[in-house]
Amino acid sequence: MSIALSRQSSPPLLVPNLRRVDSTTVARTELVQPSMCGQTSLLCGRIGDWTWDAVSALCGIQVLNARNQSGAPTYLSFYYYHIRGSSEFHLRTPGFGDLLHVTSSVFSLGSESVLTLHRIARTPVGHDPDPTLTETSVDPEEFYSSRNPDCLYVETFNRWITRSDGGGNTNLLRSSPVDFRHAHLPTLPRKYSPRPTCHMARSQHTFLPDRSDEYRPFGEPLRLKYPVDVSRDLNGVGLLYFATYFAIVDWSLLQFWRALGRTDAAFLNRVVLDQKLCFLGNADLNTVIAVDVQGFTRASDPTEQCADVVLLDADTSRALAVCTLRFADAGGVP
Amino acid sequence: MSIALSRQSSPPLLVPNLRRVDSTTVARTELVQPSMCGQTSLLCGRIGDWTWDAVSALCGIQVLNARNQSGAPTYLSFYYYHIRGSSEFHLRTPGFGDLLHVTSSVFSLGSESVLTLHRIARTPVGHDPDPTLTETSVDPEEFYSSRNPDCLYVETFNRWITRSDGGGNTNLLRSSPVDFRHAHLPTLPRKYSPRPTCHMARSQHTFLPDRSDEYRPFGEPLRLKYPVDVSRDLNGVGLLYFATYFAIVDWSLLQFWRALGRTDAAFLNRVVLDQKLCFLGNADLNTVIAVDVQGFTRASDPTEQCADVVLLDADTSRALAVCTLRFADAGGVP
CATH class of the missing domain: 3.10.129.10 (Hotdog Thioesterase)
Structure with missing residues (x-):
């Protein structure tokens, strides 16, 4: 083989x-x-x-x-x-x-x-x-x-x-x-080239090209706090591991899901069609990360939903990451 | 190769x-x-x-x-x-x-x-x-x-x-x-055979053979709460992943370290000479895990310290895991 x-x-x-x-x-x-x-x-x-x-x-x-x-x-x-x-x-x-x-x-x-x-x-x-x-x-x-x-x-x-x-x-x-x-x-x-895309994420804190018409906010925007866990979040050279950003995004989405009244089982059954994540900064060990989550529905395609998840240093508001996800509608489950 | x-x-x-x-x-x-x-x-x-x-x-x-x-x-x-x-x-x-x-x-x-x-x-x-x-x-x-x-x-x-x-x-x-x-x-x-060892862990909630003389408690015993994180703790078939138990043990040790006034840097420099973990039960997704941590010094070898970390279902007190670790003394750092 x-x-x-x-x-x-x-x-x-x-x-x-x-x-x-x-x-x-x-x-x-x-x-x-x-x-x-x-x-x-x-x-x-x-x-x-x-x-x-x-x-x-x-x-x-x-x-x-x-x-x-x-x-x-x-x-x-x-x-x-x-x-x-x-x-x-x-x-x-x-x-x-x-x-x-x-x-x-x-x-x-x-x-x-x-x-x-x-x-x-x-x-x-x-x-x-x-x-x-x-x-x-x-x-x-x-x-x-x-x-x-x-x-x-x-x-x-x-x-x-x-x-x-x-x-x-x-x-x-x-x-x-x-x-x-x-x-x-x-x-x-x-x-x-990914550069314009990343530039937009850095300056707009979203990958969605046009919020006002096509993408309509749904659910209450959520602000969460995630203290960096030095026992679990670092990589082998002491930096915040890039895969940890995905874990923090998922944890934040789970809180958003629950705030919408959705079940954990529905969360586990989510279908992510597209996920973009731009890593804008790393973080020291004692950092508390502030996470902003906002959901969007799509005017032209009601079968899809989106979410922006933005990670900031809670102390300085320095952006650490911007992530946008597109989900398939979970078969009528809200 | x-x-x-x-x-x-x-x-x-x-x-x-x-x-x-x-x-x-x-x-x-x-x-x-x-x-x-x-x-x-x-x-x-x-x-x-x-x-x-x-x-x-x-x-x-x-x-x-x-x-x-x-x-x-x-x-x-x-x-x-x-x-x-x-x-x-x-x-x-x-x-x-x-x-x-x-x-x-x-x-x-x-x-x-x-x-x-x-x-x-x-x-x-x-x-x-x-x-x-x-x-x-x-x-x-x-x-x-x-x-x-x-x-x-x-x-x-x-x-x-x-x-x-x-x-x-x-x-x-x-x-x-x-x-x-x-x-x-x-x-x-x-x-x-590991069976007598596991039997002891199951019945005594420690792997330390004789607490009273050789192993002397130090630090305040800590009871922590860890809610299972369905976004990060499960394996590919929906069970609590066995490696997650190690993450929970490390997170609990970190809290114990901090309660002793030790730094996160000292935690990252810890040297684990021996770690035994007996997995006594799995857990449903909505479980809150109660974790008991107790440190011990060793009478016959002051260069070593130990800790027991016991995971229980917080609702039912059903034991989920028993772990004992031995550490090398971190060069005088408390």
Whole structure:
């Protein structure tokens, strides 16, 4: 099932189930285990690892050990994470023992950033996937315009960052590693660049293009407080783990769900068709995060609902993240 | 680096980096990525997957898809989880890019249970591990009496369970899968059986053998409330995820640490030399967990401290878990 990557590639690849499709694309098959399903943050965390694996395999460096010119560790941080699902395959679909067939294509965004598109197909054990889903690169056209409804798609826009001299988590600097190769990667057509999207999220605190007509608020806006939990929210280098942002968004949505009188069972049955999350800042260990949640219905499509979830430093109001989700209507359940 | 397992084995093995050492032992090399370090629950969850992989590779079934005689899904639940570390290698030691060399030996406990011993050695990328740590099975003598201080050891005692007809999480029944092969596995010498240990935890709510003389309480006993978080605490089949129990224990310890006037930084620097956790019950989604925490100093060894953390259903006082940890003294930091 797996073809070992050439030992000549430098540095050696340490993920035995990764195989090269072409010079910009890798593929892998993953068996769904308890540590990677059931909770959004577990699956999103794992997909984040796959971004790092793809960049390590294709860009001449090992992301996990990358260092900048001055020898300091530099991290391929998540700046924007965009999930596109369907009612057939969304974040809560994978279950114990499913096989995920993951194809990951990497695109150039210059020396300080990189973009990765993942196509994830799913089969029960013993069933082969459609080879057009596992042997072809993922292009932006497919991601934006011609998705296969049987697949889950994820776009990650990552930027190289390092800690500044103070060592805290709030003042991270852009910093690329030595030997990061990206000239061979395709660039994105301008219309698919994530930069304008992220710019809008940063300035408007939403990804919804037009609130007033198409998107109408529903439910009471909610402001919540989430103190960072140092026992559970950090990653291996002491930063607020990017997957934790997904956990905080889900926790906030659950409170919004309950405020609407919806059940926890309905929450667990939610179908997220689209989720965009822009990571605007990290946080020190003693931070209390303020979370603003607002729901929206859509004028042109009553079968969908949306929510904005905005994370701020409660002390300084510095924005930490902006997230917008689109849900399928849960079959009449409010 | 990896040797594919024979395709004749039934069912096919789907974890490409797993290799067979002998008929009762498998080995694997794992690159430490963000999704498996930084938080106890992430690493413990991953080691749990490795138990399931070892049993799947050696006992003739695929644990992820196991079914009992009546066709109902049956889960290899965690009943007892015992971690043995050292100041050189404990749960918080693995960092981005380390290589973990994992050897897992499986022992028979009859048709309804199974015991697994994991030996985890660690090297930086590019360094080969000592072959005696990766090419030899793990025996109970090594685990209990002659550990290598450069390795982390984990013992898991798992039992096959299924949901009863009502479908809730509180009334789980013992139920083995069809085709679970265990007759070829070695049995444990009686003195190493985990059953008396678990019996003590269940009846005494501690793993400490003698509180009165050797272990002296310190700090105020703490009672905390932890409402189950349905957005973050469940596994892929809707049960309270076993790794979540580790997260709740850590969160409770953090509150105890703070009550003692210790800093969060000291908490993050804690060195857990030994942690035993017995899972006595699962919980429905609306459960509030009451957590009792008590610290102990040790008369014969002032360099060590211990803590008991007991999880109960706050409504019914039904015990959900008993955990005892031993810490190295954090260099004089209280």
